[in-house]
Amino acid sequence: MTIVKIMAILFYSCAMLFIISTAHAQPVATALSAMDIVQQCDNKNPGKDQVTQLTVTIKNKFGKSRKTVYYRFWKNLFDTEQQLDKMTLFTIAPPEVKNTAFMRYAYAPDLHKNADQWIYLPNLKKLRRVSIRDLGDRFLGSDLTYGDIAMRLPRHDKHTLLGSKRSGANQIFLIESRPNETDSIYSRKQVEYEMSEDSCLKRHIRYYDRKGALLKTQSIDWQKIDNAWLWKTVEIKNAQTFGSSIFEISKAKVNVGISEKWFTERMLKRGL
Numbered sequence: 341m342t343i344v345k346i347m348a349i350l351f352y353s354c355a356m357l358f359i360i361s362t363a364h365a366q367p368v369a370t371a372l373s374a375m376d377i378v379q380q381c382d383n384k385n386p387g388k389d390q391v392t393q394l395t396v397t398i399k400n401k402f403g404k405s406r407k408t409v410y411y412r413f414w415k416n417l418f419d420t421e422q423q424l425d426k427m428t429l430f431t432i433a434p435p436e437v438k439n440t441a442f443m444r445y446a447y448a449p450d451l452h453k454n455a456d457q458w459i460y461l462p463n464l465k466k467l468r469r470v471s472i473r474d475l476g477d478r479f480l481g482s483d484l485t486y487g488d489i490a491m492r493l494p495r496h497d498k499h500t501l502l503g504s505k506r507s508g509a510n511q512i513f514l515i516e517s518r519p520n521e522t523d524s525i526y527s528r529k530q531v532e533y534e535m536s537e538d539s540c541l542k543r544h545i546r547y548y549d550r551k552g553a554l555l556k557t558q559s560i561d562w563q564k565i566d567n568a569w570l571w572k573t574v575e576i577k578n579a580q581t582f583g584s585s586i587f588e589i590s591k592a593k594v595n596v597g598i599s600e601k602w603f604t605e606r607m608l609k610r611g612l
Contacts (some may be wrong), residue, residue, distance in 0.1 A: 374499035377513050381533045381540035382494060387568040389415045389598040393432075393591040396480050401582035408480070409433040411612060413602040421448050424491065426603040430612050438462075441608040449491055460608040467605055476525045482585035483556055483576040485525070488547075496520055502530070510536045512543075527552050541569065554579045566594040 372380070392412050399405040409432040417423050424446045431440040445456040460467045475487035497517040504513045513533045519526065532544040545558040556578045563572040574587040601607055 374501040374515050378494045378499050386416050387594045391593045392589050395588040397586045399584045415598050428602050439611050483578045510534050568594045
C-alpha cells in the first residue's frame with residue numbers, strides 16, 4: 341500500500357464527522373412518529389464554520405493505544421443539493437506525520453459524487469489528489485467507518501419507534517433504522533435520542549452486522565458553543581474485536597469567519 345493511500349485512509353471524510361450543531365427547539369412529545377423524530381433530531385444547523393482540535397485515541401483488546409492529534413478548519417456552504425462543505429485538516433502529532441495536510445470538498449448525497457480530495461506529504465514535498473471509494477473502511481483507523489460519519493438522509497432507511505421513557509424532564513426515544521440498500525455493512529442500527537424543551541441529541545448508537553449480531557456501540561457527549569452543538573467526547577466500543585476508539589473535540593470555535601485561503605492547495609503546502 342502506498343503512503344498516499346495510507347494517509348488518505350487516515351484523513352478521509354473528516355468534514356462529515358463534525359456536521360453537528362444546534363437542534364431546533366421542540367417541546368417534549370410522545371405522539372411523534374419514528375421518521376418525525378429522526379428528521380427533527382438529525383436536521384441540525386452546523387453553523388457557518390468551525391475551527392477545532394481533534395484527538396483520536398485507538399486501543400486494541402490488549403489495552404495498547406495510539407493517539408493522533410489534528411487541527412481542523414471546516415466551512416459550511418449551505419447547499420444540500422450541490423456542494424455541502426469544505427474542510428482542511430493538519431496533523432499536529434505524532435512527530436512522524438506532523439504537518440501532513442488534507443483537504444476535502446464534499447457533495448450532497450443525492451449527487452452520488454465522491455468528494456474531491458487532496459493530500460500534502462511534507463517528507464516528499466508532494467501534493468496529490470486522492471480518492472477513497474469504500475465507505476466501509478475504517479475512519480482514521482478507528483472503529484467508525486467512513487459511512488458512519490458521512491451525511492445520510494432519513495429517507496435512506498426504514499425507521500421504527502421501539503419505545504420511549506422519561507429521564508428527568510427529558511424524553512428518551514429508541515429508534516431502529518434498517519437500510520434500504522441491500523449492500524449495507526449493517527443489518528440495522530438502534531439509536532437513542534434525548535429530547536428536551538429546546539434540543540434533541542443523539543446519545544447512543546448500537547450497530548448490528550449483516551448477520552444480526554451486535555458489532556459495536558457508540559456513546560456521544562456534547563458541547564454547545566455559540567448556539568451550535570458539537571461532539572465533545574465520542575467513545576466507540578467494538579463488541580467483536582474488543583477494541584475501542586475515543587474522539588475528543590477541544591479548542592472549538594464556531595462562526596469565526598474562516599477565510600477561503602484555508603481551503604487552497606497553497607495553504608496545504610504552507611501549513612499552520
